[in-house]
Structure formats: C-alpha cells, structure tokens
Amino acid sequence: MKRRPPVLATLVVLLAVAAMIGLGIWQLQRKTWKEAMLARFAAADAIPAPLVIAGADLPQDAGFRHIRWSCPQTSADQVVGGTNAAGQSGWAHVVLCIHRSGDAATLLPVVLGWSMSVAPVQWTGGVLTGIAVPGIKSGVVLPEASALSRNLDWHIVADPPLAGLAANARPDLHDIPNNHFAYAIQWFCFAATALVIYLLALRKR
Incomplete structure (x- = not known):
C-alpha cells in the first residue's frame, strides 16, 4: 500500500520553497533597480x-x-585610509561640514584630499566643488544623530583637493556592489535543493 506524504511536513517544505523562490525573484528585482541606479550615476x-x-x-x-x-x-x-588619483595607498583627510539652523546642526563628510602623512590639516570651510557620493565615507566617525544633530547619508570628494593636499582617488562606480543576480541564483538553488531532498526522503519512506 502506497503511503501518503505527510501533510504538515509537505506544507512546511512547500512554504519554505515558495519563500526561497520569492527571495530569488526579489533579488532579480533589486538587480534591475541597481542597474538603473548605476546608469543614472554614470x-x-x-x-x-x-x-x-x-x-x-x-x-x-x-x-x-x-x-x-x-x-x-x-x-x-x-x-x-585612502588612495590617491594614481592608486597609491596613503591617507584621506576628511572633515565634517556643519550647517547650523538655530540649535540644530546638519553634518556631511567632505574628503579634502590625500597625503602620505597622518598629520592633521586645517580647512575652516568655504565654497567647494567636488563629487557627491551616496553613503558615508568608510572609516569616518560621526556623532550620534539626535533631535539637534542630523547626519546626511552622503559624502563629497573635493575636486580640486583642498588644504594643500593631493587629489584623492575619484569615486568609482565599480566600487558599488551589484551581486543581486548571484544572490538570486543562490536562492533558486536552495529552493531546488530543498525540494529534491524532500522528494528523496519521501521515496525512502
């Protein structure tokens, strides 16, 4: 007599497989979104x-x-830590630019430039030109955000450099990860593996 598959176990496996397939589809959607964003940046x-x-x-x-x-x-x-325009490793010098409105402050990191020395430089502010990059510069410490202190999720790489420093490496679009397709394949493989393992387990019952 052929035994029926256990209802609860089958339901759990199918729900897990559906969830993994859903995550794979979500990663493909994220891939499309990331590619559109990179095209806008370019x-x-x-x-x-x-x-x-x-x-x-x-x-x-x-x-x-x-x-x-x-x-x-x-x-x-x-x-x-940072690199210069020639790819040489050294030190990036970063200040937090502060805009005040009453008691409130808005902070945004600015990479002034690059040098081989860790000795601090002086730059007290002014008008600058540079490249706006989404996200906080890696390694930069910002004060904890509060009702009176707001940290912008950006940083600016000064171009030309400031405070007598050499040019920092230009922001590179290739540094932005776009591995959503690989993640999608992983989730689809997980779903297929789970389904195959469960079917093999049913055959051995």
Whole structure:
C-alpha cells in the first residue's frame, strides 16, 4: 500500500520553497533597480558643469554629480585610509561640514584630499566643488544623530583637493556592489535543493 506524504511536513517544505523562490525573484528585482541606479550615476558623472546647491541638503539626483556647495563650518580633520588619483595607498583627510539652523546642526563628510602623512590639516570651510557620493565615507566617525544633530547619508570628494593636499582617488562606480543576480541564483538553488531532498526522503519512506 502506497503511503501518503505527510501533510504538515509537505506544507512546511512547500512554504519554505515558495519563500526561497520569492527571495530569488526579489533579488532579480533589486538587480534591475541597481542597474538603473548605476546608469543614472554614470550619466550624472558625465555632466561636466557643477550642480550648484544652496543649503545643507543634497537632492536625490545628486549622486556622482559634480557639485558646488558651501561649507560654513568644519570639524577637526579625521584621517582614514585612502588612495590617491594614481592608486597609491596613503591617507584621506576628511572633515565634517556643519550647517547650523538655530540649535540644530546638519553634518556631511567632505574628503579634502590625500597625503602620505597622518598629520592633521586645517580647512575652516568655504565654497567647494567636488563629487557627491551616496553613503558615508568608510572609516569616518560621526556623532550620534539626535533631535539637534542630523547626519546626511552622503559624502563629497573635493575636486580640486583642498588644504594643500593631493587629489584623492575619484569615486568609482565599480566600487558599488551589484551581486543581486548571484544572490538570486543562490536562492533558486536552495529552493531546488530543498525540494529534491524532500522528494528523496519521501521515496525512502
């Protein structure tokens, strides 16, 4: 007599397989979104004229744009690992630009430039041109956000460099990971493996 598959176990496996397939489809959707974002960044990077920005906030379409922006006040220099325009390893010098409105402050990291020395440099602010990059510069320490302190999820790489420093490496679109297709394949493989293992287990009952 042929035994029926256990209902509860079968339901659990099918739900797990469906969830893994759903995650794979979601990763494919993320791949499409990431490719569109990278295409926008590439188009923005090709625009030579700087985008003039007034105030603290950067618009959403500023990613990889050359911008002209005012930094009225700065923090002390932070020194983090970096490379110069020739690919040589050394130190990137970063300050936090501070825009104040009453008691509230908005902070945004600016990479002033690069050097072989960890000795801090002085730059007290002013109008700068550079490339706006989404995300905080790796290694930079920001104060904890609060009702009176807001950290923008951007950083600017000064171009030309400031404070007598050498040019930092230009932001590279290839540094932005786009591995969603590989993740999707992994989830589909997990789903197929789970289904095959369960079918083999049923055959041995």
